[in-house]
């Protein structure tokens with residue numbers, strides 16, 4: 001009936017809607033680096049207000065938000081404490097070492113969440129032998145651990161411990177609005193404890209380009225310097241920033257649909273004997289499951305899915321990952337479940 005690929009490989013694959021495109025077409029623009037792009041200015045003010053920070057800066061990617069935050073918070077040779085499955089440790093092209101000259105202390109934690117004691121244990125002694133511990137990094141929702149949500153109490157405990165030890169704290173909120181919708185908390189409540197935080201517009205929010213980094217005025221002034229140095233300072237970026245504004249105004253509440261679709265997919269998969277899935281990890285729009293018992297490699301599994309009009313992704317081992325988003329309907333989810341049924345002959 002339809003030839004559309006049901007693309008669950010990521011929530012980055014969304015197409016801007018006709019309405020979003022129309023809104024982008026009409027955007028007023030100017031030279032961003034002179035502070036003269038009205039649409040970017042409006043977006044940055046909107047984000048600062050949304051996250052409860054003094055200022056924000058629009059950047060081309062989430063990776064650049066994280067790396068610029070690291071650059072501002074640290075000096076070369078310093079160390080960042082983060083969960084062992086963190087995005088910057090695995091999926092940011094080695095920028096932590098290549099661009100920021102930092103070392104990383106990876107801590108364990110169930111489904112991407114760690115406790116304040118992990119921070120205490122990771123802190124380096126004040127001795128020339130060691131790197132200087134400088135920053136704690138938290139990912140909310142946690143991507144590789146399956147879109148899991150940091151409980152606010154847990155965040156407060158970790159940040160309190162970090163502050164006590166003299167460490168700054170940064171939150172990667174690429175999917176923070178997913179966490180907010182699922183946990184019924186405001187972005188402000190989640191961002192309050194942090195020195196800096198970022199959100200992405202090009203994930204579940206469905207905009208084509210960009211993320212924003214927020215913090216104090218002084219922090220953002222420094223960030224503007226590094227935006228230029230990292231080559232991320234654009235000019236008439238209002239064209240794309242308009243897509244982000246449109247997304248913030250129209251695509252936040254509907255994230256609940258993505259979460260419902262992820263649960264529906266997980267429920268469909270969890271009954272299959274050749275699939276292992278941790279149902280407690282199904283909290284937002286990401287479904288991670290293990291296909292080891294099928295005897296198939298993820299690449300082969302995905303080839304079979306594609307033959308049936310569905311695509312997922314995998315990062316390592318026998319783990320598959322499916323992400324729901326605004327271009328996926330509930331009936332698409334049922335098609336995906338049937339495709340998996342068919343492949344595994346369940």
Ligand SMILES: *Cc1c(COP(=O)(O)O)cnc(C)c1O
Pocket residue numbers: 060061062063064066087088139141142143172174175200202211
């Ligand atoms: C996608 C993602 C990023 C990076 O965003 P890009 O825009 O792809 O650079 C950072 N952190 C997390 C948790 C992500 O999911």
